[in-house]
Amino acid sequence: MSFIDDIRTAFSRRDNALNQLLLINALVFVALILFGAVMFVSTGSSNHGIVLEWIAVPSEPMRLLTRPWTLLTYSFTHIAFFHILFNLLNLYWFGSLVREYLGDRKLVSIYVLGALAGVVLYLLAFNLLPVFKGQPSVLYGASASVVAIIVAAATLLPDYTFSIILIGPVKIKYIAAVVVLVSVASLDRGNAGGEIAHLGGALLGFLYIKQLQAGRDLGTPVQVVGDWVGGLLSGRPRLRVTHRGGSAPAPKKGTMPKPEQNDIDTILDKISRSGYESLSKDEKQKLFRASQK
Known part of the structure; x- marks a missing residue:
């Protein structure tokens, strides 16, 4: 190449x-x-x-x-x-x-x-x-x-x-x-x-x-x-998808659901045992979301 x-x-x-x-x-x-x-x-x-x-x-x-x-x-x-x-x-x-x-x-x-x-x-x-x-x-x-x-x-x-x-x-x-x-x-x-x-x-x-x-x-x-x-550079138009019928309300733009307290406790226990660097990317993101007001 x-x-x-x-x-x-x-x-x-x-x-x-x-x-x-x-x-x-x-x-x-x-x-x-x-x-x-x-x-x-x-x-x-x-x-x-x-x-x-x-x-x-x-x-x-x-x-x-x-x-x-x-x-x-x-x-x-x-x-x-x-x-x-x-x-x-x-x-x-x-x-x-x-x-x-x-x-x-x-x-x-x-x-x-x-x-x-x-x-x-x-x-x-x-x-x-x-x-x-x-x-x-x-x-x-x-x-x-x-x-x-x-x-x-x-x-x-x-x-x-x-x-x-x-x-x-x-x-x-x-x-x-x-x-x-x-x-x-x-x-x-x-x-x-x-x-x-x-x-x-x-x-x-x-x-x-x-x-x-x-x-x-x-x-x-x-x-x-x-x-x-x-989108301009790729030449691909952005598509809007519409669902008919009932559906659950969409989350607000830019927000993600807060993790459960049990998940946070498990992550904190892992930090106490192995340090922050041992966390996976998903665990770090959960910890960050939990810190949001």
Whole structure:
């Protein structure tokens, strides 16, 4: 099977959102590297600025109105190797946790909403705060989306532990806290726009999980648009099925039945014996639904 076939297969699966996000970031990075190499050979300069002008978010609102697609394209754009390396590693580690517990659709929702929240805070800061006014800038990178996923995972499972080299097991709530503090401390280090976007993503990740636990899915609009776009690309119309005669009332959209107390007690006993990591995906989802108000 060719490389193109592998890519096509990866995007044809509906349960492969994490790998698709990773792959899109990697493909855009490779395309930018190849473009820079061609431009350097031709002109003596990589000229990445020409591309960034059209796929990165400008700080000037009027320019942004002429490039609305950058609200999404910026979150898949990297130029520096270590920038994309750390973003993709964190996306894989924390995204795997969110995907396992909440599923593909909510993972994509957090990624997209984190990117949008990062843009909103970035634009507000660069157009309202005196320290940034008059400093044209562009925003690019998946960091806001990745930080949203990190904070969402930490809000969802604060005591889940990752083993870090030279440090050992660390609860992810502390990892998320360090990520946020580093962004705050780095505001005066030359990448203020990126750090501000990180904070927007962090706020979104926290609010998303809190609202989800309260029974409200902030990502519903993202999922609706995604379904619509997916239908256009696949060429398959969405069918509505109508049942005649009596039937049980349908559950409210976005809700799932609460698990029985006996099931929860069994799951809690399993955690006490073997730890949280021993739970199956179904058991983790039941525990999450039970925590919703």
